[in-house]
Amino acid sequence: MLKITKITRSDAMKYFKKYSDYRGSFDFAICAVEGEKMHGVIALNADGKTFSLGHIWTDGNALIGSLLYGAAWRTAKAMGYREATL
Numbered sequence: 255m256l257k258i259t260k261i262t263r264s265d266a267m268k269y270f271k272k273y274s275d276y277r278g279s280f281d282f283a284i285c286a287v288e289g290e291k292m293h294g295v296i297a298l299n300a301d302g303k304t305f306s307l308g309h310i311w312t313d314g315n316a317l318i319g320s321l322l323y324g325a326a327w328r329t330a331k332a333m334g335y336r337e338a339t340l
Contacts, residue, residue: 256317258325261285261295269295273311280308284325286318294318296326305330306339 261269266283269292270276280297287293294312298305307326312318323340330338 256286256288256293256321258284258286258321261292266295266297270297270309270311273313274309276309276311278308284322284329286312286321286325294322296322298326298329300330300333300335304339305333305335305337
């Protein structure tokens with residue numbers, strides 16, 4: 255069963271370094287996992303005024319991107335943002 259969970263910035267960067275060219279900064283990240291397998295990570299920025307996507311990377315599963323974008327939007331709403339730049 256897939257689930258969304260938080261991930262440390264250092265673990266997210268390890269994932270990006272392994273699978274992606276992204277080396278930018280971000281405030282926090284969430285990931286999609288199934289058991290021990292991580293299927294994708296989305297890096298997010300929130301500065302009090304703007305909530306935005308830093309980067310997303312998945313293992314190619316067609317559902318993971320939508321799952322992570324949805325989780326990012328729910329996170330933004332829970333933090334009190336009315337808009338998100340994704």
